[in-house]
Amino acid sequence: MLLRGRIVRGIACALALTAVVGCTRPALQFSPATLPDAQVGSPYAATITISQAETPVGRASVQDGALPAGLDLALAKDPEDTIQISGTPTVAGTFSFTIYVSCYGTSVMGQTATQGYTLVVK
Numbered sequence: 001m002l003l004r005g006r007i008v009r010g011i012a013c014a015l016a017l018t019a020v021v022g023c024t025r026p027a028l029q030f031s032p033a034t035l036p037d038a039q040v041g042s043p044y045a046a047t048i049t050i051s052q053a054e055t056p057v058g059r060a061s062v063q064d065g066a067l068p069a070g071l072d073l074a075l076a077k078d079p080e081d082t083i084q085i086s087g088t089p090t091v092a093g094t095f096s097f098t099i100y101v102s103c104y105g106t107s108v109m110g111q112t113a114t115q116g117y118t119l120v121v122k
Contacts, residue, residue: 050082067097
């Protein structure tokens with residue numbers, strides 16, 4: 001493989017080399033795309049799996065909006081790259097929120113993603 005071009009320094013060099021070599025990272029994928037409905041006063045559990053991660057997912061949080069009262073979001077230890085939403089909802093309604101995830105080594109890997117969800121509590 002022959003690389004041609006001019007010598008550049010610092011971040012521009014890394015960006016130029018990435019463009020030449022084609023070191024693109026896949027977009028993180030969230031599954032499922034929609035969450036099952038919940039029922040006030042009934043235990044709820046949903047699992048979201050993150051795929052295409054080059055390093056393990058190290059952080060997950062609600063970025064915009066909020067989970068229904070009584071539910072929590074946690075990054076699962078096992079299996080890796082999964083998020084658990086669980087608890088017992090206390091209020092009915094339609095709740096929209098965005099989940100943000102980042103992978104370990106994000107400053108190097110650059111893999112972060114968000115996914116919007118709507119959860120209906122009946």
